[in-house]
Amino acid sequence: xxxxxxxxxxxxxxxxxxxxxxxxxxxxxxxxxxxxxxxxxxxxxxxxxxxxxxxxxxxxxxxxxxxxxxxxxxxxxxx
Numbered sequence: 263x264x265x266x267x268x269x270x271x272x273x274x275x276x277x278x279x280x281x282x283x284x285x286x287x288x289x290x291x292x293x294x295x296x297x298x299x300x301x302x303x304x305x306x307x308x309x310x311x312x313x314x315x316x317x318x319x320x321x322x323x324x325x326x327x328x329x330x331x332x333x334x335x336x337x338x339x340x341x
Contacts, residue, residue: 268295271331283334290327294320 268291274280275288297320305312 264291265295268292281334281338283330283337287327287331287334290323290330294323294327297323 268288271280271284271288271291275285280288297316301312301316301320304310
């Protein structure tokens with residue numbers, strides 16, 4: 263579901279344009295997705311213990327992206 267949401271956000275950015283805060287959220291979501299792919303491919307498949315700092319950065323990037331997107335939608339609704 264997260265990949266579908268990022269795809270829809272990318273589509274909206276490419277077709278109708280997004281505010282700067284929503285584009286920042288998109289960048290954070292893409293960084294979180296890259297971190298999740300690294301966690302899955304490098305650690306999980308090789309059955310290695312997960313890197314704690316990467317898990318924390320992955321989660322923080324996703325939460326920060328969500329909060330930034332939430333603030334962008336509230337700012338758009340208020341205007």
